Amino acid sequence: MKKIVLIRHGESLWNQENRFTGWTDVDLSENGYIQAKKAGEILKKNGYNFDVAFTSLLKRAIKTLHIVLEELDHLWIPENKSWHLNERFYGALQGLNKLETADKYGADQVYKWRRDPDEEPPAVTKEDPRYPGNDLRYQELKEAELPLSENLNDTVARVLPYWQSEIVPALVENKHVIISAHGNSLRALIKYIDNLTNEEVIALEIPTGIPLVYELDDDLNKIRHYYLK
Numbered sequence: 001m002k003k004i005v006l007i008r009h010g011e012s013l014w015n016q017e018n019r020f021t022g023w024t025d026v027d028l029s030e031n032g033y034i035q036a037k038k039a040g041e042i043l044k045k046n047g048y049n050f051d052v053a054f055t056s057l058l059k060r061a062i063k064t065l066h067i068v069l070e071e072l073d074h075l076w077i078p079e080n081k082s083w084h085l086n087e088r089f090y091g092a093l094q095g096l097n098k099l100e101t102a103d104k105y106g107a108d109q110v111y112k113w114r115r116d117p118d119e120e121p122p123a124v125t126k127e128d129p130r131y132p133g134n135d136l137r138y139q140e141l142k143e144a145e146l147p148l149s150e151n152l153n154d155t156v157a158r159v160l161p162y163w164q165s166e167i168v169p170a171l172v173e174n175k176h177v178i179i180s181a182h183g184n185s186l187r188a189l190i191k192y193i194d195n196l197t198n199e200e201v202i203a204l205e206i207p208t209g210i211p212l213v214y215e216l217d218d219d220l221n222k223i224r225h226y227y228l229k
């Protein structure tokens with residue numbers, strides 16, 4: 001049996017302000033730091049250790065990972081950072097307040113933008129400062145890989161190749177893996193691992209800063225999953 005630990009970053013400043021975040025690189029809130037430390041303590045108490053870590057290029061996930069690894073005295077393990085694990089790119093919604101956006105466009109529309117896997121949020125243009133092509137950390141990406149907007153299906157389409165090429169080989173080698181990522185990149189991964197329908201993934205909400213354990217068989221089929229609290 002193989003175990004993989006998934007953790008959504010601790011609460012961010014924009015989670016706190018209820019703003020669409022996506023690829024905006026906002027920091028953890030004070031509460032987010034506390035949540036990450038607590039996650040590390042829980043993993044330690046339950047005897048977890050890791051051989052390799054995977055995270056995004058966004059500081060809220062990276063910092064959460066580091067705080068967890070520090071608690072475990074595991075800051076030395078190899079750490080792989082990739083844009084493939086970034087939050088879903090929220091297009092022109094990034095930065096807007098979710099409640100104000102619901103007042104303007106209607107709660108139904110905002111719910112679809114947030115949770116319908118087929119619904120694409122309004123796109124940014126390439127001239128928009130939020131366009132990732134202007135950010136050094138994405139300089140290796142081809143133009144076609146730089147999103148203007150993403151729905152959950154688009155996120156699945158970039159998370160899965162990374163899962164297959166980088167994370168699965170580590171699991172096959174029986175390495176203990178931790179992934180520190182985001183609400184929607186983890187939903188994308190779980191949609192695949194758990195074979196969820198669109199209706200099921202719409203209802204899936206992942207809390208910030210709580211380790212989520214997936215137990216997998218040798219063929220990487222899910223046996224069960226549970227939160228460590």
Ligand SMILES: O=C(O)[C@@H](CO)OP(=O)(O)O
Pocket residue numbers: 015019020021022023087088090114183184
């Ligand atoms: O704003 C975001 O990037 C995400 C995660 O915080 O929000 P939502 O839950 O609406 O997908």
